[in-house]
Amino acid sequence: MIRFDKVNKWYGPQLKVLNEVTAEVKKGEVVVVCGPSGSGKTTLIRTINRLEPIDSGSITVNGTDAHSSKNNVNTLRRDIGFVFQQFNLFPHMSVLNNITLAPRKLRGMSRAAAEEKARELLDRVGLADKAEAYPAQLSGGQSQRVAIARSLAMDPPIILFDEPTSALDPEMVGEVLAVMKGLATTGITMMCVTHEMGFARDVADRVWFLDKGNLLEDAKPDEFFSNPTHPRAQRFLADLRH
Amino acid sequence: MLEIVQNNWTLLLVGQYPAGPLGGIVATLLLAIAGLALAFPFAILLAVARLSPYRWVNWPATAVVNIVRGMPFLMVIFWSYFALPILIGRPLSGFWTLVGALVLYESAYLAEIIRAGIQALPRGQEEAARSLGFGYFRTLTFVILPQALYNSLPALIGQFVSLIKETSLGYVISVNEFTYAASQLNSQLLVRPVEVFSILAITYFIVCFALTQSARWVEQRIARTRQGKSSGMQIQTNPLATEPMP
Ligand SMILES: Nc1ncnc2c1ncn2[C@@H]1O[C@H](COP(=O)(O)OP(=O)(O)O)[C@@H](O)[C@H]1O
Ligand SMILES: [Mg+2]
Numbered sequence: 181m182i183r184f185d186k187v188n189k190w191y192g193p194q195l196k197v198l199n200e201v202t203a204e205v206k207k208g209e210v211v212v213v214c215g216p217s218g219s220g221k222t223t224l225i226r227t228i229n230r231l232e233p234i235d236s237g238s239i240t241v242n243g244t245d246a247h248s249s250k251n252n253v254n255t256l257r258r259d260i261g262f263v264f265q266q267f268n269l270f271p272h273m274s275v276l277n278n279i280t281l282a283p284r285k286l287r288g289m290s291r292a293a294a295e296e297k298a299r300e301l302l303d304r305v306g307l308a309d310k311a312e313a314y315p316a317q318l319s320g321g322q323s324q325r326v327a328i329a330r331s332l333a334m335d336p337p338i339i340l341f342d343e344p345t346s347a348l349d350p351e352m353v354g355e356v357l358a359v360m361k362g363l364a365t366t367g368i369t370m371m372c373v374t375h376e377m378g379f380a381r382d383v384a385d386r387v388w389f390l391d392k393g394n395l396l397e398d399a400k401p402d403e404f405f406s407n408p409t410h411p412r413a414q415r416f417l418a419d420l421r422h
Numbered sequence: 423m424l425e426i427v428q429n430n431w432t433l434l435l436v437g438q439y440p441a442g443p444l445g446g447i448v449a450t451l452l453l454a455i456a457g458l459a460l461a462f463p464f465a466i467l468l469a470v471a472r473l474s475p476y477r478w479v480n481w482p483a484t485a486v487v488n489i490v491r492g493m494p495f496l497m498v499i500f501w502s503y504f505a506l507p508i509l510i511g512r513p514l515s516g517f518w519t520l521v522g523a524l525v526l527y528e529s530a531y532l533a534e535i536i537r538a539g540i541q542a543l544p545r546g547q548e549e550a551a552r553s554l555g556f557g558y559f560r561t562l563t564f565v566i567l568p569q570a571l572y573n574s575l576p577a578l579i580g581q582f583v584s585l586i587k588e589t590s591l592g593y594v595i596s597v598n599e600f601t602y603a604a605s606q607l608n609s610q611l612l613v614r615p616v617e618v619f620s621i622l623a624i625t626y627f628i629v630c631f632a633l634t635q636s637a638r639w640v641e642q643r644i645a646r647t648r649q650g651k652s653s654g655m656q657i658q659t660n661p662l663a664t665e666p667m668p
Contacts, residue, residue, distance in 0.1 A: 231552070254557050256555075257554065262550075262553035264546055266544070266546050268549065269550075270565055271569065271648065281564060282554040282555060285560065314649060316649045317649045
């Protein structure tokens, strides 16, 4: 579903953020990406929907070359949900309009149909009563759940998360993870940058470990947690346990 | 003073209308509204062009903005007075000459306000819209501009107020507006210039003050719907700082 093939990326001439990354996310798989701060996790996940360009290599998403200038980037992105650490809800729109904007304007869905769908999605993330609210009236956890609903409104076969719980107060992390766990069982292909190792253990099919732009581990969660092959990953896990 | 107003209120309100051309405070307001309504779309175009990554788009826009902002408004009026008729190939009334000058001058200032409003938005807003599959222009229309314009509302209102005041310079090309009406009145009465020009000053003040107050009221109403005092703005995040704060 998502295939990285020898992907390289630099920020300027000095900093290489992705180094020969080669890996694959299969259809319906849940992949958790972890690694120390600054290792390139955000960059990696943003290259999938071309929010970041790459310098060489290729990324194939659902059979199409994501970075080929021949392929329309907007069409590509419709099929890839993206959830940000900072939610990025549109503050000038109600929750309902946040969710219905894309299906209405990009799919030409009628308002009534889009709203019905939005209410179903809100129900799924446990916020049926917040349809008329504005983002400023929501807690962090609620905002992130709305953001998830918004990214699902286009029925993408793929959804990407970049540290979806890192900007949240601790007591709100659970509600967002619960929604993500529910989502993982629906067969959607999911890639998630997170430090929530419990989530990785319970939900992930594979765990990727990234360090200084190198993909050092690509393993089943129990293998990764019980005996990571790379010393850098061992150290990372030891640090997390403190 | 009141008695001057009582005896001459039609002149101050509408000039010689309906016997002669429309003037007075009504003409001033019409000038200001026409100027604003026409300057606004140009200002948005200029602002967006100035933020374009393409040099051949942003360079001319930047040039226009900087040149116009480096000129006194009076120069723009003279330029418009002599050059506009040549440019469009037919004579132009004083009203439209002044509107032309206002549009040129104000779109440069409004463009800078709008540009600042766009740049102050968190990057994530654009990224979220683009990630959903919206292209550049739809992202602007649905996500960026509504927020940028709302956030710059106070500055935009301030600019509208100066636009109202700038219409008084139409006096130099004999445009029938409020200042012109007052000076006509002054030449009729001859001996009461202080009162006449006090009426002028007080009226400008009342109009502009009423405008800022009602704008504030509208702003508060929008903010109340969205709740949260800093409505419209999310936490400004450093695009490089992708890690959570400890
Ligand atoms: N836009 C950018 N310009 C320059 N350097 C960047 C930019 N974005 C990220 N970096 C740098 O690239 C490296 C990887 O960043 P990032 O992908 O955000 O890592 P992570 O998400 O794993 O913390 C870091 O050293 C970061 O400082
Ligand atoms: Mg990151």
